[in-house]
Amino acid sequence: MKVNVLKLEIDKIWDKKNTWIKKSDTIIKVVDHLENGYIRVSDCLNGKWVVNEWIKRAIIMFFFIKKMNTIELGPLEFYDKIPIKNKFREKGIRVVPHAIARYGAYISSGVVLMPSYVNIGAFIGKGTMIDTWATVGSCAQIGDRVHISGGVGIGGVLEPIQATPVIIENDVFIGSRCILVEGILIEKGSVLGANVVLTASTKIFDVTHDKSIEMKGIIPKYSVVIPGSYPKKFPSGTYYVPCAIIIGKRKESTDKKTSLNDALRTHNLVI
Template structure:
C-alpha cells in the first residue's frame, strides 16, 4: 500500500541535502500528512507479537514537512497563529467536540466522539474514539492513544519524532491516565491500565509490581495494572528513588472511580 508515496518519501529523505525539492516531493509529504489526518496511516503500529514499531517512512514525512515548509500566518478569525503546520478545523462529521483554544495540528488523527477540552494534539499523533482529552493535556508528536482512553487534566503524553526508528509513546485501548501524569521516551501503557494522578513514567523509571513479589520492570505498564506514584530504596539503602508501584489490577472500585459522567458528554 502507498508504494509510490513511500518510495518518494524515502528518496527525498536520503537526498534532501543535495537535491532540489520538487513540487512532487512537496505533494508526497502533503499526501502523507493528509493520510495521517484521516487516520489511514499511523506513525506506529502494533505487530501480532504485541510489539509496537515505528512506521519509519511516515515519521520521515513528518520531519521532512518541517524541513521543506516555511512558517506562515494561520488565520483563524479572531485568533492568529504563526507556524509550519496548519490547524485542523472540520470536526462536525466526526462528532468531535472541541473546546477553544484546543490546538490539533494537521497530520494528526482524532477519532469519533472525542471531547477535546482545551488541549494540544501534535503532528503524527493518533487518538482513538472517545471519551476525553482533558484540560491542558498534551498528546505529543506521533504518540498513539487507543480507543476509549481517558487523559485527565494536564497529562503529558510524550512525543518521539527522532530517532526515526524509535517507537513513540503508546497508550493502548481503555487506559485511564490520572491528572498531571507524564509518560515519555517511548514507554507503553497496555490495555486497560490505570495510572493514578501524578504518575511519571520514563524508560528509566522502575515499575514495581507488588502483586508479583515486587518484581521490577521498565518501560511498560502491564494490561489492567493500577499504578500509583511511590519510591523504592537504593541497593545500599542510603536513599530512595521515585518509582511507579503496581498496587493491584483493575477491579470494580477502580472502574467506578475512573468512569466519566455521561451527562458531560
Template sequence: MTAELKKLIEEAWEERHLIEFKEYREAIETTILHLDEGTLRVAEKVAGRWHINDWIKKAVILYFPIRQMNEIHVGPFVFHDKMKLKTNYKEAGVRVVPHGLARYGAFLAKGVIMMPSYVNIGAYVDEGTMVDTWATVGSCAQIGKNVHLSGGVGIGGVLEPVQAAPVIIEDNCFLGSRAIVVEGVRVEEEAVLGANVVLTASTKIIDVTGEIPKEYKGVVPARSVVIPGSYTKKFPAGEYQVPCALIIGQRKESTDKKTSLNNALRDHNVAV
C-alpha cells in the same frame, strides 16, 4: 500507492535536496494528508505486536522544511507557525471545546472530545477518547479507544531518532491528573495510572502485589493499577529516595469499563 510514497520518502530522507522537487514534496504532503485522515499511522498493532512505520516519521520530519511560516487568524487570536491547524471536526464527529488545538496531520477518530488541550502532528487518537483540560498528546503518540487523559496529562512526542517507538496508550486506559508518559513507554489495555505518575524509559515500574517484587521498564502490564512510589538508592553522599512507579493491584474483569475503573480507584485508594 503506499509503496510508492514510502520509496519517495526514503529517497528524500537520504538525499535532502530532493525535497526541492515537486514529486517528492507531493509525496510528503500526501503522507501527511493520510495521517490527518487516519489512513496511515506511525505505529500499528499487527498480530498482537506494535510495528513502527519509521518512513512515516521521516515524512513528518521532512514536512517541516517544506512549510513556510504564516500567520493563522482564529477570531481575535493570531498564531505564527509553519503548520496548519486541523479542521473538519464536525464531519469527523469530534467535539473540540474552545482553545482545544490539534495540528493538521494528527488524527482524531469519531467521538473524541478535546477540552482546552493540544494534539501534535502524527498523533493518532482513537474513538471515544477524552483529552481533558491542558492535556497534551505529543508528536506521533498513539492513543487507543475509550481512553481518558485527565487534566494536565503529558503524553510525550518523539520524531527522532526515527526508529524510536512513540508513546502508546492502549484501549480503555485511564490516566489520572498530571500523569506523564514519555520516551516510548507503552501502557497496555485497561491500565490505570494514578495522579502524578511519571513514566520514562528508565523508570522502574515495580509490581508489589506478590511476595517478591517484579520489575518492569518501558511497559505497564494490562489492567495494572499504578501509583507514584520511590525506592532507596545509595549515592556518595548517602541514601536517598528515587522516584519509581508501583503496581498495587489489577482492574477487575468487567464488561462495564467505567464500573471497573471506579472499583479499581476505590479499592486501592488511587487519587485521580
C-alpha cells in the same frame, strides 16, 4: 498514490535533502494520509507495536518544506509552519475552546478535546477524552475509550527515527498530572493514579506477588498503578528517586465504567 509507493518514495529521498522541495507533493500526501487516518506512525502487528519509520521521516521533511505563515482565527493570531486541524463538526469531534490540534494528527469520531493540545502524527481512538491542559505529543498513539485527565503530559518523538512513541492502548485511564515519555507502553485496561511519572528508565515494581517484580518501559494490561519512590545510593549519600508501583489489577469486564469505579474504590486511588 498507494501507501507502499509512498513508502518507497520517502525512503528513496530521505538522504537526498536537495530533492525534498521537488518531492513536496509526495511528502504532503503522506501527511494528508495521517490526517485522515489511512496510515499511522505505529501499528500493532501480531500483538507487537511496530514503528513505521518512513512516516516519521515524512513528517520531518514536511517541517522542512513548509514555510512560516500567519494563521488567523478570529481575534487570535499564530505564526507557524503547520496548519491547524479543522472541520471538527463533520468529523464528529467535540472541541472545547481553546483546544488546538495540528494538521496531520488523526482524531477519531466521538473524541472530546477539552482545552488541550494535540501535535502532528498523533493518533487518538474513538470515544477518547483529552481533558483540560493535557498535551498529546507528536506521534503519540492513543487507543479507544481512553481518558487522559487534566494536566497530563504525553511526550512526543520524531527523532531518533527508530524510537517508539508513547503508546496507550484501549480502555486506559490516565490520572491527573501524569507524565509519560520515551516510548512507554501502557497496555489495555490499565489505571494510572495521579502524578505517576514514567520514562524509559523509570523502575516499575509489581508488588502484587510474594516477591516484587521489577520492569521498565511497560505497564501490563489491567494494572492499577500509583507513584512511589525507592532508595538509591549516590556518592554523597542515599536518596529516594521516583518509581511506579503496580498495586493491583483492574477486573476485565464488559462494563468498563463499573470496572474502573471498582478499581478506584478498592485501591483508594487518587485520580
